[in-house]
Amino acid sequence: MEWGMKNRLSRLIQKDGRALFLPIDHGYFQGPVHKLEEPGKTVEPLLPYADGIMLTRGVLRSCIKPSISKPVILRVSGGTSIIGEDLSNEEITTSVKEAIKLNASAVSASIYVGSKYEHQTLMSLSKLVNECEEYGIPVMAVTAVGRELEKREARYLALSCRIAAELGARVVKTYYCRENFEKVVKGCPVPVVIAGGPKVESEFEVFSFVYDALQKGAIGVNLGRNIWQNNYPVAMIKAIRAIIHEDATPKEAQQVFEEEKK
Numbered sequence: 001m002e003w004g005m006k007n008r009l010s011r012l013i014q015k016d017g018r019a020l021f022l023p024i025d026h027g028y029f030q031g032p033v034h035k036l037e038e039p040g041k042t043v044e045p046l047l048p049y050a051d052g053i054m055l056t057r058g059v060l061r062s063c064i065k066p067s068i069s070k071p072v073i074l075r076v077s078g079g080t081s082i083i084g085e086d087l088s089n090e091e092i093t094t095s096v097k098e099a100i101k102l103n104a105s106a107v108s109a110s111i112y113v114g115s116k117y118e119h120q121t122l123m124s125l126s127k128l129v130n131e132c133e134e135y136g137i138p139v140m141a142v143t144a145v146g147r148e149l150e151k152r153e154a155r156y157l158a159l160s161c162r163i164a165a166e167l168g169a170r171v172v173k174t175y176y177c178r179e180n181f182e183k184v185v186k187g188c189p190v191p192v193v194i195a196g197g198p199k200v201e202s203e204f205e206v207f208s209f210v211y212d213a214l215q216k217g218a219i220g221v222n223l224g225r226n227i228w229q230n231n232y233p234v235a236m237i238k239a240i241r242a243i244i245h246e247d248a249t250p251k252e253a254q255q256v257f258e259e260e261k262k
């Protein structure tokens, strides 16, 4: 692996082999989602505890101070909206030149395996990898499901993750599933991080699925709504950080959360 690629990956994946990425890219198809109306304000208190932030060029330029030292994962796919016909109809929105200008440590694009636009999104990922490899920029593939949240089961996720890795993604972001998640990770030859999906009922549920995902081989998270939509987002990210980088159990993470809430 080239020095530049290694350097960018090591800024994102920490020395312990783990990573806590904080995504605030949701507006690229959902608009101003709850608690992300002003992304800059939402993310500022959370940044010290994240290993990287994932966002679009528009929010990066307008809402994030250029003096930040956190590595940026630039979302470069899109072109759909939550009220449009088909969320899978994504293409590449942002050039690699732009990613370099914005000093991105990685770029990220969604694939929609099994959808009407499967081929288009897989070819977009492949072409993105071709170009990014030229410049030593890692691509994080996102195994997206659009509105079909029920697709989040091991067989489908394993298929999507493996295809993403085969096409050259250096990291794959996927969803957690309770059953057989270890098979998803085992079948994917590159590091896997999990998203959280829509906010769940309790903090303990989040701590439990993050912990379980790590036990089953994930290297960390790319977790948004379950952090910044919580009423105590700083307590939440600190507790998740304890699971990822200090091997805290869900019970210990809950203690961290309760302490920090005060």
Ligand code: R5P
Binding pocket: 023, 024, 025, 026, 054, 142, 195, 196, 197, 198, 222, 223, 224, 225, 226
């Ligand atoms: C989807 O809107 C984005 O790709 C998010 O980055 C991804 O779903 C992770 O965020 P969350 O944990 O909120 O699902």
